[in-house]
Amino acid sequence: MVQEKLLALKDEVSVKVTQISELDELRNLKVHYLGKKGELTALLRGMGQLPSEMKPVIGSLANEVRQHLQTIIEDKEHQLEQSALQSALEKETIDVTLPGYPCSIGSLHPITLVLQEIEDIFKGMGFQVAEGPEVELDYYNFEALNIPAEHPARDEQDSFYIRPDTLLRTHTSSMQLRTLEQRAPQVPLRIIGPGKVYRRDVDDATHSHQFTQVEALVVDRDVSMKELKGTLLEFLERIFGAKFETRFRPSFFPFTEPSMEVDILHPKRGWLEILGSGMVHPAILERVGYDSEEFTGFAVGMGAERIAMIKYDIEDIRHFYRNDLNFLKQFVAG
């Protein structure tokens, strides 16, 4: 009798489980049949009255039924959970093609980018970065650089003076003397000095009354034009990321002797002058307290705008100072 009842219960529950479609219903069903006060428990409560030889048989059958029912309920539960999750996920679907929350990345000015790159390259060659005042004494800007009064470069048309002896520096070479004064007679000295410079030019596509230069300065025991060339070649290759054909030409700067200009062969624009340089004039070394017989050095001056214009193919120097966002934002990736 008990046997039949057990089997009937098994069939009844199995059918019911297949018909259920809600999780809650399934859970109620589980309690109703398998819970502490459920039907299966109630049925087994009558086992005490059975003959003792029947007890193990019925016991094992009952376990079998319980196991079976537990398994199908669990399976069903899992199945229902899955489909509930599925429909929940479907409801949560969003349009992944809508734009993301705007977390914009800004940009550094291309002159900053170029300056940082120049600094990094020279740093890699053992240089440190020095700074000097932008408003400078005539002495440091001209006189101490072998540009005496009445030299053509001192024309009032060329410089912005604020007092007869004070002007906006016309080149970063003005930091040469200041640095040397501070460091002499220390060697090795490897310094670069980036900064703004000012000349009395009318702004047009290739002229700007304000622009940016970088000065490099080396003083040591064994520095010759050979090392100057080596340093410049290394620099140029790294800053342009490609090997341009280069041309080294004699030139004239009052504060270097011999002086040297460097051109690169631009694929579209032919030979372009890229920087000026030379061996530090012995008078300058002596002026700050280096024995020019023992120590030599070289100095390099370059325009950051010019390098940026070549590097990024920018056609007009005024772009740098107009700050059009259509221009600036192109350097987000810079």
Added chain:
Amino acid sequence: MLVSYEWLSEYVNIEGIAPEEIASALTCSGIEASIKREATSLAGIVVGQILSAKKHPSADRLNLCVVNVGADEPLEIVCGASNVAPSVKVAVATLGTTMPGGLKIKKAKLRGVESCGMICSEAELGLTGFASNASEGILLLDHSAQIGSNVSDYFGLTDTVIELELTANRTDCLSLIGIAYEVAAIFDREVKIPIAPPACIVDKAKRVEFTDKCLAYAVQKISKLNIEPSPRWMQNRLTAMGIRPINNVVDVTNYVMLETGQPLHAFDYSKININTLEVREAIAQERIVTLDGVERACPKGAILIADSAQPLAVAGVMGGLNSAVTEETTTILLEAGLFHPAQVRRTSRQLGLRSESSSRFEKGLNGEVLPYALARAASLYKELSPTSVADAVRVFKAYAAPKKILTLRNQRVQKIMGVRLSDDEVIDIFRRLRFGIEQAKEGTYAVEVPNRRPDISLEVDLIEEIARLYGYSRIPSQMLTGTQPVGMYTKEQKWLREIRAALRYLGMNETLTYTLTSQDEKRLTRYPKSQPINISLPMSNEYAVLRTTLLPSLLEVARYNVRRGQTDLALFEMSTLYLEHATAEPLPQEVRELAGLIAAREATLWSAELPQPQPFYLLKGILEALFSRLGLTGVRFQKHEPAADWHPGRTAQITLGEKSLGLVGELHPALAKEYSLPATALFHVDLGLLLASIPERVNYTKVSKYPKVTRDIALVVDKKIPAGDLEEGIYRSAGELLEKATLFDVYWGAQIDADKKGVAYALNYRAHDRTLTDDEVDIANNKVIEYLRKQFGAALRS
């Protein structure tokens, strides 16, 4: 400096060396050179003589010309120009010629008459500026032009013109002879000087001492001259080198100047008194009418050529009209002087007069050539005007040529160049340069520098000569050797990069604006008491002062971009400001500022659920992120007293301890309107102070392994109480168990009195050594509530 290749070949043997080769070699040895004018042949265009010209039978404005071009038969050519006349010589494009403009000359019928060629104008030949008799209509050639010869020969167009960009030190190359020496040195060729140095009479007559500003002075009298146009060859050479031919007297002075570098001046001998001739400084109120017909006051210190009667010329700048050569002149006094370069420069500037000669004198010339230049001019006059008679060169003030002998050491050459040269190599370079050189002992030389090279005065200058002739390209390259210093940035330099990077990653775009601004741009400054420093002679009002504030420049950038339809402006700049020192310091004070703005935020978010930040809070958030990046703790934003140009209700002072770091706020709507900007948030910060405030290192505190306990408190307070004050009160009263207080709600409106607001904070409590009990937390939390109640009248919201 323009150089005629053909003319240059008179002074140096350049046979077999093409102009391009010369230009490139000059460039590589220190004088940038390029081809200015290529040789052209004008094939098919020949000199013709008009035999007859009559009106075209059926067109009044056309002429029917019969032209002899040296062929068997004269040509009949129809011409529209009005200046055709029998016997004039013209340029004729014969049939089959292709004109410089591309036009092909073919037999054509003009109003029924056949035309066999074209009589050309200057423009048709592409020769504008070439002919001295330039006029309307066709080009008229000199009578000397040879019929049938090619017009390009006539104009010297087969010549190539090279342009040199001379550096300031190479005054020697302001002359063809100087360039010839340079070319000769490069190619190891011979130099040819047209005449030998003349014998001179040193004038010992007692005369007034010349001013010291006259370094040398010589004259030469030339009589029986006929003033007429120079021959074609001379005109062509002058034209090629950029000088307009005038007449034989003037042309010869220019010719000699181009050859020798020495400017010459010709006085009409009859209008001056040579016996009282002197060179002196201008005296007060002295006036002179210069060649251009303008009466000028001679500046103080100007050097004048004068006789006892009157000033005759402003030395080195311009001659006087009173002694000028005219059509009637037959006798001239040629002058060659050497004047103090700086004085010539000053005078020419003061008079606003710059001439070919002043620009030469101010660079400094070689006084040695004076007698040669005069004698050379005399020889040319003789050639052009065979009847002319030249007296001897008279030297009034002799040039004291300094003898420059420099010691050169081979070991020094190596030290500078990095290349070891043999004695022979060194000696050979100076032989090519025509410098005197003697080997004193092994590796040491005595080098005599010729006077034409005033730029060379030191051993190192000689080394440059060696290097440039050796060739910079041949010097090997090598990395720096010896003790390798460590390349590094200072802390400040690193932080400057970090600040830029942080702002950039927070969405800001860096700008670069001009230091010089207009006088008006002193608004929004941190230094209202500082008057901007003026530029002495500003180019324009736009760039008249050194700025004392960055924000107006940024607002200009914003205006520019908004006008061009840009939205979402987020700009920053780090730059220097310039302040006048209170005390007499030699240089102005340079202070650094960091400034930025956010404007024209576009509501680009597509859903109302996404928050739309206000510019002020957005910018404040960016600054807070920046300060946290820099490790700055204790930065406070406090309501700022209304300041000009800032929104009175939306501006905060940023403080760090007792110091004011800067301001962040909204632009005053009135100013925003002036700049045509929508609501704009902006800030400025003392960058120097910011950098100085960055802690040395990260301040690590041990991470607690015990759990936090969170208590939320919701309060109702007076609307005017700043949230920042409440937050400070929380930290002050909670004790050390409070880890963090976070504002999570601010509310006003329904359910709350109109003058009140609701605020809610989440307070996190945590200890480092234990799990907190509820009692402990309650005690701390009640302290906070009690304090806020007492201090701010805050009531717990039920």
